[in-house]
Amino acid sequence: MGEPPAVAPRAFDPPYLAPGAAAPRFAPGAVVRVKRGAAPGHMRTPWYLRGRTGRVERVCGHFANPEELAYRRDGEPVLPLYRVRFALADLWGDGDGDTIDAEIFEHWLEPGDAP
Numbered sequence: 001m002g003e004p005p006a007v008a009p010r011a012f013d014p015p016y017l018a019p020g021a022a023a024p025r026f027a028p029g030a031v032v033r034v035k036r037g038a039a040p041g042h043m044r045t046p047w048y049l050r051g052r053t054g055r056v057e058r059v060c061g062h063f064a065n066p067e068e069l070a071y072r073r074d075g076e077p078v079l080p081l082y083r084v085r086f087a088l089a090d091l092w093g094d095g096d097g098d099t100i101d102a103e104i105f106e107h108w109l110e111p112g113d114a115p
Contacts (some may be wrong), residue, residue: 018062024080024106030056031112032084034104043067045108053112054086057101065105080106 026032036051044066059082064075083103088095 018078021062021078021080024059024082026056026059026080026082026106026109026111028056028058032056032082032109033112033114034084035108035110045104046102048091049086049102049104052086052091054084054102057083057085060103063105065107067105082106082109084109 031053032055033053034045034049034051059080061081062078063081065077065079066075069075081103082105083101085099085101088098088100091100
């Protein structure tokens, strides 16, 4: 696999932070990997990204957990949501420099160098 695609540096706008919520774990530009595990029930994270490495393009803010909302729960605690950029070549073997962005909640991400 190649190096995750570069992203332009962006500042995170603090008003998107939910009051009292934990600060986002990953900053724009951080290399992250989507966890491979499967959780029972509703999952918002695409299977084709499981185990793949990308780069955080931006922190979108804090949002209710849709995996909890799907079961009529309150979605608490709110979770940081990230836009992560992946090289198409790393996903499907071709792509000639093309990328795909996906919005992924923090609990599905780990550092890109995690074992």
